[in-house]
Amino acid sequence: MIIVFFGPPGSGKGTIASIVKKELGIPHISTGDLLREEVKNKTDLGIKAKSYMDRGELVPDDLVLEVLKRRIEKPDCKNGFILDGYPRNVEQAKTLDRTFKIDYIFNFVLSEDEIIRRLSNRRICPKCGAIYNLISMPPKTPGICDQCGTALIQREDDKPEAIRERLKIYKEQTEPVLEYYGDRVINISTENGFTASKRASKQILKIIRGEI
Numbered sequence: 590m591i592i593v594f595f596g597p598p599g600s601g602k603g604t605i606a607s608i609v610k611k612e613l614g615i616p617h618i619s620t621g622d623l624l625r626e627e628v629k630n631k632t633d634l635g636i637k638a639k640s641y642m643d644r645g646e647l648v649p650d651d652l653v654l655e656v657l658k659r660r661i662e663k664p665d666c667k668n669g670f671i672l673d674g675y676p677r678n679v680e681q682a683k684t685l686d687r688t689f690k691i692d693y694i695f696n697f698v699l700s701e702d703e704i705i706r707r708l709s710n711r712r713i714c715p716k717c718g719a720i721y722n723l724i725s726m727p728p729k730t731p732g733i734c735d736q737c738g739t740a741l742i743q744r745e746d747d748k749p750e751a752i753r754e755r756l757k758i759y760k761e762q763t764e765p766v767l768e769y770y771g772d773r774v775i776n777i778s779t780e781n782g783f784t785a786s787k788r789a790s791k792q793i794l795k796i797i798r799g800e801i
């Protein structure tokens with residue numbers, strides 16, 4: 590089963606995927622995470638991608654496709670996967686359609702005020718990738734990951750200047766993908782923080798299981 594999680598930065602794609610993947614037994618593939626791993630390991634691809642990412646711009650399609658292909662070829666993807674952060678422009682959406690039959694496209698919907706509030710309060714664990722929010726989902730000990738005890742960090746692109754750039758790019762390049770997908774899109778509201786993520790996860794699972 591191939592599922593696309595679509596929506597602006599901070600709309601809950603990663604948080605919801607971490608809940609839904611356990612229920613469905615398929616991996617969560619975030620192109621942002623794959624690229625951050627390349628940057629961390631200082632690979633050639635990571636070095637090329639870093640400047641785009643720090644500015645909040647899109648990384649060139651060929652580089653993203655390369656990391657994505659490598660990940661999808663791994664055996665744990667044989668029964669499908671949840672894609673988070675791909676496609677991010679119409680060209681990528683066309684590439685995906687040429688390669689796979691997508692079963693579900695969920696689009697997460699929330700206001701711009703809530704996006705900015707979330708991104709500026711987001712903290713992540715650089716070791717295990719856990720995601721926190723200082724307001725709606727703080728760690729038990731301030732600044733420390735509940736799961737692995739590592740000091741939490743703020744992503745470079747969650748700083749105000751980069752947030753503005755990411756939202757601009759989302760509107761200009763990513764939102765047109767919704768028009769391309771048309772009535773294949775299922776809208777899910779994620780307006781109210783972590784409770785919304787839990788509610789959205791339940792709603793998605795019910796849709797996939799044919800219960801609603």
Ligand code: AMP
Pocket residue numbers: 598619620621622624641642643645646647648649650653673674675676677681746755
């Ligand atoms: P994310 O973690 O999904 O917010 O992605 C972080 C950054 O990685 C984005 O701001 C882009 O610079 C880059 N990125 C992630 N996915 C893509 C993609 N599909 N196409 C281009 N750039 C991407």
